[in-house]
Amino acid sequence: MITTNKDFRLVTIIGVVVGALVLVPAANLGVSVTLPIALASIVGFGVFAALALFVLKLLAKRMPIFEQFGKFAAVGTLNTLLNLAVLNACIAITGIAKGLPYSGFVVIAFFVATTNSYFWNKFWTFQSTQPLSAAEYGRFALFTLCGALLNVGAATLVVNVIGAPASISANLWANVGGLAGVAVSFLWNFISYRRIVFRSQPQTLNPISNA
Secondary structure, three states: OOOOHHHHHHHHHHHHHHHHHOHHHHHHOOOOOOHHHHHHHHHHHHHHHHHHHHHHHHHOOOOOHHHHHHHHHHHHHHHHHHHHHHHHHHHHHHOOOOHHHHHHHHHHHHHHHHHHHHHHHHHHHOOOOOOOOHHHHHHHHHHHHHHHHHHHHHHHHHHHHHOOOOOOOHHHHHHHHHHHHHHHHHHHHHHHHHHHHOOOOOOOOOHHHOO
16 A cells, blocks of 8 residues: 555545534533634644654555554544534534433434545545445445444443543533544444455555545
8 A cells, every 4th residue: 555645635634624523522512612723723633634644654664554544543533523523513402412312413423424434444545446336335334333333332331321420511421422432433443344344455556546
């Protein structure tokens, strides 16, 4: 796998979008999002994403999987913030941050992020050169569903079973639960996508990724 200029452009775009999305949960948690803060977040994440991929490119000279994992991590970060943005939007709109509705919000947020994940991972992370197919999407949907169950289960366990400590607000603990779910499903998804979903795709240079 070879990192190209296009990869750096794409990962910078991911960083910029992440910098914008992080403002949604921040605002819902009561952080005052001013224009300077918003600009710093957007620019900062964009620069950090490009630098992180550069470092992983260097590490990939010894262990090639670092580059692929780096791309997956970038997409995963985007999906995480998209997940949290949708989750917090649901909480902000309804005023509900726990109970059965919260679990429903987690499901909605997870599947919005997963739809985004499929296209980024298929065509960028794992560099699939094959057209979209029912068989491939079926495998993706199956393992994503398992990831969804792990995600919802972990988040629900943290929020509805363990519960928020007295010193932590319900909104903040709801995000802790969301992050816990994402962490559990993250590792599951990388292994299953790499080993099973996209296993038939060549792990070499993708012609469309050249600058």
